[in-house]
Amino acid sequence: MAQIQVQLGDVQETLLATLYARAVETGKKRGLLRDETAARMVARIDYDFTRFGRSPMLLGSVLRTLILDEWVREFIDAHPGGTVIEIGAGLNTRFERLDNGRVHWVDLDLPDAMALRRRFFTECDRRKLLGASVLAEDWPDAVRELPGPYFFVAEGVLLYFPPAQVRLALAGLSRHFPGAGLAFDTAGRWLVDNQDAPVFEKTVAASFRWGCDDPAEIAGWGLGLAHRESRTLLQLPKRLARSLPPQTRATLGVVRAALRSRARGYQVSLFDLEPHVPEPTSPGDRIT
Numbered sequence: 001m002a003q004i005q006v007q008l009g010d011v012q013e014t015l016l017a018t019l020y021a022r023a024v025e026t027g028k029k030r031g032l033l034r035d036e037t038a039a040r041m042v043a044r045i046d047y048d049f050t051r052f053g054r055s056p057m058l059l060g061s062v063l064r065t066l067i068l069d070e071w072v073r074e075f076i077d078a079h080p081g082g083t084v085i086e087i088g089a090g091l092n093t094r095f096e097r098l099d100n101g102r103v104h105w106v107d108l109d110l111p112d113a114m115a116l117r118r119r120f121f122t123e124c125d126r127r128k129l130l131g132a133s134v135l136a137e138d139w140p141d142a143v144r145e146l147p148g149p150y151f152f153v154a155e156g157v158l159l160y161f162p163p164a165q166v167r168l169a170l171a172g173l174s175r176h177f178p179g180a181g182l183a184f185d186t187a188g189r190w191l192v193d194n195q196d197a198p199v200f201e202k203t204v205a206a207s208f209r210w211g212c213d214d215p216a217e218i219a220g221w222g223l224g225l226a227h228r229e230s231r232t233l234l235q236l237p238k239r240l241a242r243s244l245p246p247q248t249r250a251t252l253g254v255v256r257a258a259l260r261s262r263a264r265g266y267q268v269s270l271f272d273l274e275p276h277v278p279e280p281t282s283p284g285d286r287i288t
């Protein structure tokens with residue numbers, strides 16, 4: 001079978017690094033996740049994945065995926081027929097990993113990244129693929145054709161936006177989907193300022209542009225986001241930690257000790273988009 005050629009913008013190209021991270025983890029004897037589809041996609045794409053080496057970012061990316069999978073799984077358990085929207089889906093296989101046979105799903109990504117995604121994934125009555133920027137106004141209507149409640153997950157996406165665009169994206173989600181859930185990751189300011197330091201072995205051209213030391217503060221931005229929880233990459237949810245084989249737990253303990261200070265700058269957070277309280281329509285509706 002012919003190899004698939006890729007031509008992606010700098011930020012879009014980062015999707016190949018996270019894809020590779022899941023494929024590498026899958027190839028390990030005691031890997032933290034199994035994603036055979038990722039391994040197959042890596043084999044099909046004409047790209048020098050070895051440039052990503054064994055960067056610590058690869059393991060970080062897998063830990064982030066595991067935490068987000070757990071939160072999406074919790075949403076699906078509570079709302080088996082709801083809709084999950086994966087913002088900046090890249091070549092993520094979260095739907096394949098978590099599908100319960102009833103959940104609805106939207107994969108959203110920039111047009112060039114979505115064109116690549118369409119080479120591997122197809123739509124069905126429960127799943128849409130949308131080629132658009134999260135900052136655009138043309139995709140929420142397509143999402144609303146699927147049943148609520150809604151849960152948004154943006155993995156490795158917002159930290160590439162300048163701060164003003166982060167606010168724009170969050171404000172748009174909050175305006176269009178009051179009451180939805182939202183999960184995304186943030187990098188602390190120190191990490192953003194030092195991302196080119198040799199220790200991180202940065203292997204992509206795109207840079208983090210938004211530094212956030214305390215995700216809970218986002219609730220104070222006046223965008224209708226209520227903070228539920230934040231975790232560092234080494235604070236795995238209890239159910240997930242318990243499900244790992246003892247050997248893997250021991251490995252993580254070592255990583256935790258080695259990375260304690262550095263990992264603190266990177267967090268994964270869960271928010272609720274506050275339900276809009278309708279304005280009173282007549283004087284009689286007003287609470288006095």
Ligand SMILES: C[S@@+](CC[C@H](N)C(=O)[O-])C[C@H]1O[C@@H](n2cnc3c(N)ncnc32)[C@H](O)[C@@H]1O
Binds near residue numbers: 011088108
């Ligand atoms: C690091 S990759 C992560 C991909 C995927 N979430 C994963 O974990 O494998 C960043 C992704 O964000 C997407 N992205 C960047 N800017 C975006 C935007 N304005 N709207 C939607 N997606 C965007 C990129 O195209 C890319 O797929």
